[in-house]
Amino acid sequence: MRMLINVPETVVADALRGMAAAHPELTVDVERRVVVRRDAPVAGKVALVSGGGSGHEPLHGGFVGPGMLTAACPGEVFTSPVPDQMVRAAAAVDSGAGVLFVVKNYTGDVLNFEMAAELAEDEGIQVAKVLVDDDVAVTDSLYTAGRRGTGGTLFVEKIAGAAAEEGAPLERVEAIARRVNERSRSFGVALSACTTPAKGSPTFDLPPGELELGVGIHGEPGRERRAMMTSREIADYAVNAVVEDLDPTGPVIALVNGMGGTPLLELYGFNAEVQRVLGERGVPVARTLVGNYVTSLDMAGCSVTLCEVDEELLRLWDAPVQTPALRWGR
């Protein structure tokens, strides 16, 4: 075990304490596990709340701030947060304009956010929900009925967050979030398994020299396992899987995402191959983001997410955002 931790039981609480110390612009309730934008509730504006298992950082806590999420609820590592966290988050951020829950499609997340929505509505909070299910690799995987939610979450949170920041009403923020999800597709590849603190050993067996094509962000099985491939071959496989499913007619935003254990040097090199395949397929790329944004602890590997954008979605993507992990504009 080569982890930088105290004991597995305190990993999430320790991280939240460290996050609070680094980011005075956030309010972090370490005990109740809610990360909130400090100036929330923001008068007249819709709030966005997301959450999910820890281990995918910076998702979601690193995306809390003006122009993106209003609050995030981190669960234990690879474990859904509980409804109580989500209700607290909703109560903390609701300005009266309502709350959008952004829910990655994992059975536990879906059930708990549904229960939280009912409880919050009982408290007089107007709640809408959007389900993110962008992963084209498989349907009905471990933990999931239907498609898994992965990199598309970043696009939903950024673009719908920008709409909320502009003052769009709840039904409009919800509609935009849905549109972003419908136009987003992802495909992930693992070059190694990841190790959870509780288990202390790899979560699945991936021998050196093999890779898992279509892996989920918890190491769920993908489409197939193969002998090691080059960056060029992996880009061909992943981008084609995404493009064939999305079938874009307009420009896309590309997220070339690291799973956590792959050096940025390699991710940039992989991006060159991703751009090559997109060029060969005639897909225009409006914006590209390269880095570790939706991770799986120390897993080596990468994912490609494409979001097909129209003029409005691109404008909202470019709108200012001020979060720990994503910031531009002012």
Added chain:
Amino acid sequence: MRMLINVPETVVADALRGMAAAHPELTVDVERRVVVRRDAPVAGKVALVSGGGSGHEPLHGGFVGPGMLTAACPGEVFTSPVPDQMVRAAAAVDSGAGVLFVVKNYTGDVLNFEMAAELAEDEGIQVAKVLVDDDVAVTDSLYTAGRRGTGGTLFVEKIAGAAAEEGAPLERVEAIARRVNERSRSFGVALSACTTPAKGSPTFDLPPGELELGVGIHGEPGRERRAMMTSREIADYAVNAVVEDLDPTGPVIALVNGMGGTPLLELYGFNAEVQRVLGERGVPVARTLVGNYVTSLDMAGCSVTLCEVDEELLRLWDAPVQTPALRWGR
């Protein structure tokens, strides 16, 4: 080998192509290996040029942009760039106000930047140099006479870059860079070795369950090797090493840096322990930055850098910066 690459020979060129595609705000000369801020030269302003071996991303290319570096010269992985790159960079960015070379203290970097400074001066470019040697772990390590340059580089590039952006003349930018280096100290810890593309296997032998205290950013030996320690124990060791050497009387900026292979979840948890030790030692913390900024490929581990700041240095730290890896303000 679990690398996301084509062949070891093209890793740096591939990464530069991918960087060019992702960052239209930079001019990337892939063949000559120079990354330049697109609007350079900036009239009337001092330019900052740095560089070093690749494998430490986002350092240095990810720090090119308004408010930080004007250009960066990436060498091969863990190998110094050559003088020709540095001269080209200097010529591309010099507005007539002069160029500051920011040089990490490794023998190859020092020699090549010295030669480049002479060549650039022959071309009529005014050049100043600042040496970064912030690593308190050891003196005279592998590749280095004196102390190694590590995380302090980020502080020098950010704070001196802000001074240049404000229009400070060369001697003043140089003096500020020197002051930042004199007030910065680092200590690194490896929980695993890293693997270079060319070698394809770990660069040094670190058995699971052991760690290297005081490791360099290329895996150079540190002070001692021990059986695995907790995050709390590592923070005690690393922060005390830094504080005892720096002996700060004023507030510090803390960089809690990942070596590349350690999840952000763990880095935030480690930050909680770093802040605890600083609190116990009575060191006030003005700002904290947590993330993977000065890395060693896929090495698991972390480093702590403290920079003692006065009012001016803190103001320059807070000044706007717009680079791929560090951005705030406007």
